[in-house]
Amino acid sequence: MDALVEIENLTKRYNGSGHPALDGVSLRIAAGEAAAIMGPSGSGKSTLLNLIAGLDRPTSGTVTVAGRQVDAMSETGTARFRRDQVGMIFQFFNLLDDLTVADNVLLPAQLAGMSRSAARARVDELLATLRISQHKNAYPARLSGGERQRVAIARALVNRPMLLLADEPTGALDTATGEEIGRLLLDLNASGLTLILVTHNPELAASYADRLIQLSDGRIASDSAVQVRR
């Protein structure tokens, strides 16, 4: 399979002389792959995800997604890249409390300039697929954790990205809900979406990823295929 994400010798330091959060990491993730990045707290998992998404800039090294070098883009370029190519899901959902569920999901489409009718149709489709249509006009504060994460997933998918980045997507959820979300991610990957998942939960990684990358102290400790996915 062709590499969708190529990372070459990536290093990130948050202060001048301290220990790097990422230290010379190189890896390739193929299109359609589901990769789980694991490691203890402070190992550099979220830093790696942020650099792939263009939320931050590396100290050195390169990040290339779909042939485009993300670390060399301007702020406007990375914003458009995230809007058009990448969907992001966060541990604590990062929904906007003063917008309805529909408005939260619509936001990336509106920022991308999608027509109102097309955007609304897409939102309705996603809410139905994720079984949260009944909450269309509700505010996030009134939803359960699982429902909020579904809204966040819908928002991440509205512009049909090629890459889905999930940072501890079940970290704030109970076990049952977390499994629901995990199966959802599995389904999305099965439909062709490339998935990079950051988690400290080995069971989640084993269940929903087919490749396990272990980070330790900013370096790749191991990179192996998951033998059997549940």
Added chain:
Amino acid sequence: MMPGPVGRAVRGGLTRKRVQTIAIGLVLLVSTAASVLALALLVDSNAPFNKAFTAQHGADLVVTFDRSKATSSQLAATKRLPGVTAASGPFDEVTASGTTSASSGSIPIPTLTLAGRASPGGPVDDVVLQSGHWADGPGQLVLDTQLTNNLPPIPLGTKITIDGGGGDSKHVAELTLVGTAASVTGSSGGWVTPGEIAKLTGAHVPAGTQMLYRFSHASDASAIAADVRTLAAALPAGAIAGSQSWLSADLAETGNIKAFVPFLIAFGAIGLVMSVLIVTNVVSGAVVAGYRRIGVLKSIGFAPSQIVSAYTGQAAVPAVIGCIGGVVLGDVLARPVLSKAATVYGVGSLQVPTWVDVVVPVAMCLLVGIAAVLPALRAGRLSAVQAIATGRAPATGRGYAAHRLFGRLALPRPVTIGLAAPFARPARTALTLTAILLGATVVTFAVGLSSSLRLVVDALERSKAVPVQVMLGQGGPGGPHIKIKPGGVAGPRSGGRQPSNAAAKRAVEAALRAQPGTLHYTEATDLAVTVAGLSQEVDVSAFRGNASWTGYAMISGHWYTGPDQAVVASHFLTVTGKSIGDEVTIVAGGKPIRVRIVGEVFATRNTGLFMITDWKTVAGALSGTGSRLAIEGPTQFDVGLKPGVSATSYGNSLQAKLGGNYFVLVNNRSSDVVDLMISLIGTLTVLLIIVAGLGVLNTIVLHTRERVHDLGVFKAVGMTPRQTVTMVVCWVAGTGLVASVIAVPLGIALHGYVLPAMARSVDLGLPASFLNVYHAGELALLGLTGIAIAVAGALLPASWAAAIGTGAALHAE
């Protein structure tokens, strides 16, 4: 020094929230400066003459003595008379005569007294130097600013020819203007060295002697009269040639000052209200924005009193620095303004009162303290958990409906999100709206007031309608004439026989008819008449032919259409109790004349005791036997020019053709009072706009801090930096638009209230055209003022918001 933990909390707050700290400092700087300037002007406009009189040891009485009747020792002895508390002199003096005109050639000036003084100081009448230096050698002249302010600009170094008159050239002196100065009691029109007076006087032009006195009792006219009698009794009969008291100088300045007060009050009140609003918004907002930090401090053991101390200190540090800087800035801004005001008021010099420099910053710091203490006290009473929760985000539910409503608009999403944001913080939005509203109102008011004041100047000076005037000489032997030649070349001596008025008139008319560029002209004769019941004489301008084009602005009624009709200034109607249509009897040359008042004009000449009529109304009184006046013809010609003709070139050419017996004035006078007002308007308006803009900046900074996590989300889902700037600017653009809509009619209403109040304070009517100064295009632009202030204040913090790192913002709480 503060206790350790509180001091560290203050230091931490100041360094971590640099933008907020700087915003507080800047707001206090500008607000304090504006308040110092406005208050200093208000205070200095309150009886400035009395204060200057005391400070400069003004003379209660200026007495001119006949040197042939009193010796120097007799004059010196008057210093020790009972009731005399101080005296200066004797100073030899001479009276010069001339008429006022202006061109780049000769500039004559009116009759003035020249006194010989070795220095400007003394126990009485401390003369304040305004430019250049005092006359300290032969051939030097210092002129009083009350004289020079009414002439075209005369640069230092100009050669001045003083003609001794008497029909010969023995008493002609060429002097160099080396300085200007101000005497609070107007003791003299100019000063030279004592030796210079001797050159200008002689058998035909005797010198007088001037002495200046202060008395223990000189508060009113009767006390002054008693003082004069005391002096007269101590000297030989006829020694006192004339006298002038401080009362006449005071009266002359009061009118100018009164006109300032309503407009200063308007600006001062708006400025103070804005300063209070913005300071309150900035400081209390900074404390409220720190509620989460307060919660954290409480959770680690800070007592409520320590919380209050920490946050009051955090506001006080930049506030004190800003106030100190504001006092300095206010004094710097006030210096040129007060210098000009002193010239207008005729009081030598004005300074910012020391107590203003103390009271204003103290009041500002108190305001800051109150604005910081109240929310800090509230936070101190909350539990740590409540404080943290309160500090995280606006109350749930606020602004949600606005987001739904604006989300339906067919506008870019960053715009609709931005427009809905103010509804989440209604109190803060109301304060910001008020600040922008006041700033925009001031702009509308200032634009209208400036336009109106320019119309006032045009109407008073009539320089557009009458750009050139030709003055005819007085004829006959007399005192020295003064001609001023800028550029250092002395003008021709004007001694010798003057042509008769009839001949002069024929010569001028011929020259005007022949001069290219002449559109029309009219002849005017100025005379003084008396009116029953008035102690002061009334100035009359009597025109030959059509004079309706001469630029006098009609307030009511109409221009006279024939003899025995007149138009008058507003004050004339007030003091005589007459109305349009009434008849009044004037006495000219001893002859009573009935005149019907048909119109009211805008004029301040002779403090408003002024009348304009047809020459035929007064012709019978001015000529023929039995008349005490011998004016046979006009005293000046008012000339209108064809479009595109340069008044200066025309004036120079006409002067060259007419020669030295006539004075051609290029009428490009402006009004010092109006110039001062317009410069004040500009300065105060700019300051208040800056205060409003800083208020907006602070609002955006606070909002950005509260919504930093949301900003991270917006950026994470693909909002570009430009879209972020657009959204942030729209946080206040809607508020600015609302402010604009309200500010325009409010500013127009303020203009409609203040301008008439200014006119009423000096008993002036106003033509309707002076109020109807707003044009449609102008109003459309003024309607954008509020938005402009909002956008200008928001752009910088919007760019900061766009530059915030997305990852850092997402992890901010």
